[in-house]
Structures are given as structure tokens and as C-alpha cells.
Amino acid sequence: MRAIFAFAPLLGRLKGPIVLTVLLSLLTLLAGIGLLGLSGWFLTAAALSTLGSAFNIFAPSAGVRGLSFIRILARYGEKLSGHDMTLRLLSDLRAWLFARLFPLVPLARRFGRGDLVSRLLADVEALDTVFLVALGPISTAVLAGAAMTVALALALPGAALVYALLFFAAVLLVPVGLVLASRAVGSEVVAAGAALRQAVLDGVDGHQDLVLFGATGEAAASAATASARLAQARRRLGLRAALASALVQLLAGGALLGTLVAGFAALEAGTIDGPLLAGLLLAVLASFEASAMLVRSATRLAGAAAAADRLQAIASSAPAVAEPAAPLPIPAGGDMRFEAVRFGYDPQHPVLDGLSFAVRSGECVAITGPSGAGKSTIAQLLLRLADPDAGTVRLNGSDLREMAGPELRQRVALMTQDAPVFLDTIRANLRIGRDNADDGALWHVLEAVHLAEFVRGLPGQLDAVVGEAGRTLSAGQARRICLARTLLSRADIVVFDEPTSGLDAETEAAFLAELPELTRGRTAIVITHAVVPETFDRVLELRAGRLAEVRHH
Ligand SMILES: Nc1ncnc2c1ncn2[C@@H]1O[C@H](COP(=O)(O)OP(=O)(O)O)[C@@H](O)[C@H]1O
Ligand SMILES: [Mg+2]
Known part of the structure; x- marks a missing residue:
């Protein structure tokens, strides 16, 4: 009460x-x-x-x-x-x-x-x-x-x-x-x-x-x-x-x-x-x-x-991560570093244990590993959706815990494993990535993810309503809308968690091969099960909570 x-x-x-x-x-x-x-x-x-007597x-x-x-x-x-x-x-x-x-x-x-x-x-x-x-x-x-x-x-x-x-x-x-x-x-x-x-x-x-x-x-x-x-x-x-x-x-x-x-x-x-x-x-x-x-x-x-x-x-339930009282400005660049990070959803059973790796500004790096190894967990930590139990995640040398969350998420973009298509127009779905993007930019990014032709065929094109109860997209098309949204963001670091799931092998290979070009000038971290094309700078494999470099160009 x-x-x-x-x-x-x-x-x-x-x-x-x-x-x-x-x-x-x-x-x-x-x-x-x-x-x-x-x-x-x-x-x-x-x-x-009585009758007749005066009653008002x-x-x-x-x-x-x-x-x-x-x-x-x-x-x-x-x-x-x-x-x-x-x-x-x-x-x-x-x-x-x-x-x-x-x-x-x-x-x-x-x-x-x-x-x-x-x-x-x-x-x-x-x-x-x-x-x-x-x-x-x-x-x-x-x-x-x-x-x-x-x-x-x-x-x-x-x-x-x-x-x-x-x-x-x-x-x-x-x-x-x-x-x-x-x-x-x-x-x-x-x-x-x-x-x-x-x-x-x-x-x-x-x-x-x-x-x-x-x-x-x-x-x-x-x-x-x-x-x-x-x-x-x-x-x-x-x-x-x-x-x-x-x-x-x-x-x-x-x-x-x-x-x-x-x-x-x-x-x-x-x-x-x-x-x-x-x-x-x-x-x-x-x-x-x-x-x-x-x-x-x-x-x-x-x-x-x-x-x-x-x-x-x-x-009264506490947010997963606490915002710093006096956030520090984020230094320029796209350099991401894990230092001896330990993390477990249940701290007694760490998913990541002593994980250290660095991705330098402008690199395009793939992270592979068996299902359940903790790849998506790495992505969560990169965006500070959770804090490590031990160790530090650094962006351009600064601890993520010292930064304002909204500013961090302008600098690092993540396409999650189950990114949604909202019941809205194609345009609105894409503009989540960059709210003032003009139609030219939207078409450009749709070309990049091989969706432009499909969208041109829709009634209303960019104004076509998609998503549940709208025009229903195939799993691959939905995935590519989310990809396009992430590419559109102005973040210095873009992280993709299984970006090609739901795509056919041919589109998958083509997309991954083009990704380093599409993210040129930015840092790209791509979590994937697929064969990683030669165009990537490095491939890291996650095993038993640690990353090992399996390929280096
Ligand atoms: N929200 C959660 N709560 C508890 N355990 C989780 C949660 N998310 C993932 N896990 C567990 O953490 C481990 C790593 O998961 P995840 O990072 O999603 O693996 P991957 O992306 O490599 O398949 C798995 O054993 C999974 O069961
Ligand atoms: Mg995953």
C-alpha cells in the first residue's frame, strides 16, 4: 500500500x-x-x-x-x-x-x-x-x-x-x-x-x-x-x-x-x-x-x-551499468582494447576469463568461435551493456566506465544478433542508425547491402511499411535492413554480431568480402561463423574464454 x-x-x-x-x-x-x-x-x-387547505x-x-x-x-x-x-x-x-x-x-x-x-x-x-x-x-x-x-x-x-x-x-x-x-x-x-x-x-x-x-x-x-x-x-x-x-x-x-x-x-x-x-x-x-x-x-x-x-x-531496479558521476570526454579514434577481462553472467562461472586483445583504429577484424563461447558477450562489453568483473575495456586508451553511455554509443555501433525490424517505413528503420540521413545516403547504403533493387520494387519504396503486421520481410532481408542501419551510423567503431545469419551462402560471401570496403576508415569488428574472406585484416578465435590469433595478414 x-x-x-x-x-x-x-x-x-x-x-x-x-x-x-x-x-x-x-x-x-x-x-x-x-x-x-x-x-x-x-x-x-x-x-x-387536507384538501383545499392552503399548501404551497x-x-x-x-x-x-x-x-x-x-x-x-x-x-x-x-x-x-x-x-x-x-x-x-x-x-x-x-x-x-x-x-x-x-x-x-x-x-x-x-x-x-x-x-x-x-x-x-x-x-x-x-x-x-x-x-x-x-x-x-x-x-x-x-x-x-x-x-x-x-x-x-x-x-x-x-x-x-x-x-x-x-x-x-x-x-x-x-x-x-x-x-x-x-x-x-x-x-x-x-x-x-x-x-x-x-x-x-x-x-x-x-x-x-x-x-x-x-x-x-x-x-x-x-x-x-x-x-x-x-x-x-x-x-x-x-x-x-x-x-x-x-x-x-x-x-x-x-x-x-x-x-x-x-x-x-x-x-x-x-x-x-x-x-x-x-x-x-x-x-x-x-x-x-x-x-x-x-x-x-x-x-x-x-x-x-x-x-x-x-x-x-x-x-527502483538498478540499471545494469552505472553512469559515471562526472563522465570524461572520449578521446578521438577507433582503438578498442580488452585488458585481462573476466566476465560471467554468474560471476562464479566466467564466460570470459583473462581475455586480452586489441583492435587498432581502421582495422577490420573477425572474431570466430564455437556457439556459446562468449562472442556476443564480447559485443555486450564493447558497448558497455555490462561491466567486466575484472580487467578493463578501453576505447582509445580510456576506461569505458568513465564515459557517458549515450556518447559511447554514438562512437561505437552494434548490430546485435537479434536486431529487430520495427513496424515502420524502410526510411524510419534505416534512420535509427543516423537520424538525419538523406535519401541519397539511404539508397547508397541499400546498394551496399544488396537491397536497393528490392526496395525499388516496393510500393512507396523508402516509404514502404515493413515489419510485423506491415510488409513481412524474409529473414535475410530483415537482417540486411539492420546491417544497413548499422553501416549508416557515424560511429568510429562498428560491431556486427553474426551479420550474415539468414543470408544465403552466396550473398554471405559477397557481403563479407565487401565489408572491409564498406567500413573503410572505421574500425570494424565482425563476429561470424562464416568463412572469413582474405580481405579482413585479422581473424581471432575465441576458445575457453580467451582469444587466439589464427590468421594475420
Ligand atoms: N543473459 C544471459 N544470462 C545468463 N547467461 C548467458 C546470458 N547470455 C549468454 N549467456 C551464456 O553465456 C555464454 C556465452 O554466450 P554468448 O556470448 O551469447 O555466446 P556466443 O555469442 O559465442 O554464441 C553461454 O554459455 C550462454 O549460455
Ligand atoms: Mg552470439
């Missing part, structure tokens, strides 16, 4: 709309109480007044109409400003969350895709309505209850205490009890929702393979289990909410009864007349409308508390 309050600063900007929403909802409730009270008094008084029918009926109008308009305004506030809060929350997500590479490996999607969508939404459904109704109910108590204290003192006790039990004790009783179930609803999303995403991603292996049954069963778990948790939450609602009704009945008993006594004593008592009774009932809203809020609050915890977990 405490985690929810951590988000309170986000509300600062929304003070105005929040106050307006609370005032309008208070007005709605008070108009409702007044409306029912006045109607009760009016009907009773009209019935009791116009003032009360104008009052009823006025109050209905106020109630309609106030409710409309309340919804308007409440939703305006919620939507603004939603966008603030998402911006806040995204700003904290980006430094956390590799993101999906830490949280899991389904879980992350759940956090970004469901958790944020659970949280954004909290203030709308909790803050507003609580303050409204307390204010309305206080007003009603004052009215009773003036008109029917005998009923005021009982009413106040029962009303505040309904709007404070019941919701608090409900929140406490639903805490565990609330987290279970959130966790089960995340598990269901994960199961569905896995099923969608792997759909084809599951069908091919005849394993759809298991996948469906795991989705069904997750779904049943969510339904079960929701039912348990619903049961608690229903019990709380029943309790509120009971308290409302008690308050009504208390008012009635005190009212009859006052009627006999002659301190109150019938119509006023009828009005007060209906007003008492109307005031409990506030507590019905609160039960709904309390149910949501239980889930929101769990959601807030999960969002806080993202916000």
Missing part, C-alpha cells in the same frame, strides 16, 4: 482538476440527498394537508426540479473533470515509467515479456484510476456524512450519534477492512493476469512451431490454467466485495432504523413534524450512496496496491 503513495508527486500537477472533481462529486451527492429529503418532505406534507406546492416542486438539474449537471461535470484528470495522470505515469525502463537493458530478460506488458498496461491502468475511485469518493463521503450529521443534530438530535457511528463505519471501517482482507487476493489477481499474458504471448509467438510439433495441447492447457487461476482470484475478490456491500446495506438499514426510532420519539414529543421526518429518513438513505461507491473503490485499491508495488520494482 505504501508504494501507492510513492506516486503521489505525480498528482502535484493535477491539484486543480482533483479539487474540482471532489467538489463536483460532493455537489452531486449533496444534491441527491437534498432531492430525496425534499421530495420525502414534500410528498408527506402534501398528503397530510410551487416552491417545493421548483426546489425538486432545481436539485435534479444541479445533480445532473454536477455529475456530468464530475465525470468530465475526473476522466480528464485520469487521462492526464495516465500519460504522466507512462512517461515516468518509460523514462525508467530504457536504462534497464536487457529489459525483457529481466522481467519477461508478458510480465512487462502487464506492468506497462494493466498495472498502470490499475493505478491511474485509484485516485479517481478512491481519493474522490472518500473525501466526498466524509464531507457528505459530516453535513448529514450536522443536519440531524439540528433537526433530530436523538438520531445524530447513531447515524454518525453507522455512517462512518460504512465509509471508513468497511472499505479499510475490505482493502486489508483483499490484499493477498488483489496481488494474486495482478500476478495471475501477468501469467495469463505471458502464456498468451508465448502461444502467439510460438504458434507455428507449436502446431508443427503437435504441441498445441500443452500450450492451450497452460493458457487455460493461467486463465482459471485468474478467474478464481477474481471470484474470491468479488466475494469479499459482495460481503462488504451487504455489510454496508446492513449499516444503512441500521441507520434508517435508528433515525426512525429517534424520529417517532421526537414526533410524540412534538419537536418534529411528519413531513420533516419523512424527508430526513430519505436523506439518510441517500447519503449511503457514497459508501456503495467506496466499496467498489476499495476492491480496486487492493489490486492497485499490488500494481504499485510492481511498478515500483521497475523504478
Whole structure:
């Protein structure tokens, strides 16, 4: 629950709309109480007044109409400003969350895709309505209850205490009890929702393979289990909410009864007349409308508390690498050096151990080695996506840990092993490498990766939308888009991790042979399984965590 309050600063900007929403909802409730009270008094008084005797029918009926109008308009305004506030809060929350997500590479490996999607969508939404459904109704109910108590204290003192006790039990004790009783179930609803999303995403991603292996049954069963778990948790939450609602009704009945008993006594004593008592009774009932809203809020609050915890977990998780407090400028050049680097995802089991090698400015070097040897890990360290456990990685003589991350990544570009094509135009996909590249540069680089002809044939050419749900590319074409993007960058050092995977042998050989020319003037480090052409300066082979030079020109 405490985690929810951590988000309170986000509300600062929304003070105005929040106050307006609370005032309008208070007005709605008070108009409702007044409306029912006045109607009760009016009907009773009209019935009791003997036919023909002078009873002013116009003032009360104008009052009823006025109050209905106020109630309609106030409710409309309340919804308007409440939703305006919620939507603004939603966008603030998402911006806040995204700003904290980006430094956390590799993101999906830490949280899991389904879980992350759940956090970004469901958790944020659970949280954004909290203030709308909790803050507003609580303050409204307390204010309305206080007003009603004052009215009773003036008109029917005998009923005021009982009413106040029962009303505040309904709007404070019941919701608090409900929140406490639903805490565990609330987290279970959130966790089960995340598990269901994960199961569905896995099923969608792997759909084809599951069908091919005849394993759809298991996948469906795991989705069904997750779904049943969510339904079960929701039912348990619903049961608690229903019990709380029943309790509120009971308290409302008690308050009504208390008012009635005190009212009859006052009627006999002659301190109150019938119509006023009828009005007060209906007003008492109307005031409990506030507590019905609160039960709904309390149910949501239980889930929101769990959601807030999960969002806080993202916000407070440390980035993989720490930015230096006072980053040093990066010296010019494209000289990269590993000095006795040891690194393991689990430090007890190093992947790289005592790795030393140097790539000089302008060299084109291949790194080969068996799968799982740690080649991609070298690329991660080069870009400082992780820090070595021992030893140093140096760019132009300076330790990477002394540099600002964004500046380093302008100087060193990496095409990862699973670089994505985004659902966007060819142009936008390429410009990730260099954001102001003109069409001439784009066509030039497309020629270099042998894609120009293909793109020329697309409707819209550079404006053609590609990627999932756009024009789907073959694995080789997608790979070459990512290659082109990396070539386009202005980095002094370009690193390619298996750049030719998915390409046919002929294109692969041609591309690798041309690579030294394409990266001329820059340092190129190419991780590959393919036969390395003669045009490369050197070939290093990674074995048992160390690099050995296997070919030198
Ligand atoms: N994120 C990770 N967490 C834990 N272990 C990992 C991770 N990435 C890679 N590894 C392990 O580190 C070793 C080296 O992986 P990697 O550098 O990807 O090898 P290569 O690129 O040479 O095939 C492998 O044993 C792999 O299982
Ligand atoms: Mg690899």
C-alpha cells in the first residue's frame, strides 16, 4: 500500500482538476440527498394537508426540479473533470515509467515479456484510476456524512450519534477492512493476469512451431490454467466485495432504523413534524450512496496496491551499468582494447576469463568461435551493456566506465544478433542508425547491402511499411535492413554480431568480402561463423574464454 503513495508527486500537477472533481462529486451527492429529503418532505406534507387547505406546492416542486438539474449537471461535470484528470495522470505515469525502463537493458530478460506488458498496461491502468475511485469518493463521503450529521443534530438530535457511528463505519471501517482482507487476493489477481499474458504471448509467438510439433495441447492447457487461476482470484475478490456491500446495506438499514426510532420519539414529543421526518429518513438513505461507491473503490485499491508495488520494482531496479558521476570526454579514434577481462553472467562461472586483445583504429577484424563461447558477450562489453568483473575495456586508451553511455554509443555501433525490424517505413528503420540521413545516403547504403533493387520494387519504396503486421520481410532481408542501419551510423567503431545469419551462402560471401570496403576508415569488428574472406585484416578465435590469433595478414 505504501508504494501507492510513492506516486503521489505525480498528482502535484493535477491539484486543480482533483479539487474540482471532489467538489463536483460532493455537489452531486449533496444534491441527491437534498432531492430525496425534499421530495420525502414534500410528498408527506402534501398528503397530510387536507384538501383545499392552503399548501404551497410551487416552491417545493421548483426546489425538486432545481436539485435534479444541479445533480445532473454536477455529475456530468464530475465525470468530465475526473476522466480528464485520469487521462492526464495516465500519460504522466507512462512517461515516468518509460523514462525508467530504457536504462534497464536487457529489459525483457529481466522481467519477461508478458510480465512487462502487464506492468506497462494493466498495472498502470490499475493505478491511474485509484485516485479517481478512491481519493474522490472518500473525501466526498466524509464531507457528505459530516453535513448529514450536522443536519440531524439540528433537526433530530436523538438520531445524530447513531447515524454518525453507522455512517462512518460504512465509509471508513468497511472499505479499510475490505482493502486489508483483499490484499493477498488483489496481488494474486495482478500476478495471475501477468501469467495469463505471458502464456498468451508465448502461444502467439510460438504458434507455428507449436502446431508443427503437435504441441498445441500443452500450450492451450497452460493458457487455460493461467486463465482459471485468474478467474478464481477474481471470484474470491468479488466475494469479499459482495460481503462488504451487504455489510454496508446492513449499516444503512441500521441507520434508517435508528433515525426512525429517534424520529417517532421526537414526533410524540412534538419537536418534529411528519413531513420533516419523512424527508430526513430519505436523506439518510441517500447519503449511503457514497459508501456503495467506496466499496467498489476499495476492491480496486487492493489490486492497485499490488500494481504499485510492481511498478515500483521497475523504478527502483538498478540499471545494469552505472553512469559515471562526472563522465570524461572520449578521446578521438577507433582503438578498442580488452585488458585481462573476466566476465560471467554468474560471476562464479566466467564466460570470459583473462581475455586480452586489441583492435587498432581502421582495422577490420573477425572474431570466430564455437556457439556459446562468449562472442556476443564480447559485443555486450564493447558497448558497455555490462561491466567486466575484472580487467578493463578501453576505447582509445580510456576506461569505458568513465564515459557517458549515450556518447559511447554514438562512437561505437552494434548490430546485435537479434536486431529487430520495427513496424515502420524502410526510411524510419534505416534512420535509427543516423537520424538525419538523406535519401541519397539511404539508397547508397541499400546498394551496399544488396537491397536497393528490392526496395525499388516496393510500393512507396523508402516509404514502404515493413515489419510485423506491415510488409513481412524474409529473414535475410530483415537482417540486411539492420546491417544497413548499422553501416549508416557515424560511429568510429562498428560491431556486427553474426551479420550474415539468414543470408544465403552466396550473398554471405559477397557481403563479407565487401565489408572491409564498406567500413573503410572505421574500425570494424565482425563476429561470424562464416568463412572469413582474405580481405579482413585479422581473424581471432575465441576458445575457453580467451582469444587466439589464427590468421594475420
Ligand atoms: N543473459 C544471459 N544470462 C545468463 N547467461 C548467458 C546470458 N547470455 C549468454 N549467456 C551464456 O553465456 C555464454 C556465452 O554466450 P554468448 O556470448 O551469447 O555466446 P556466443 O555469442 O559465442 O554464441 C553461454 O554459455 C550462454 O549460455
Ligand atoms: Mg552470439
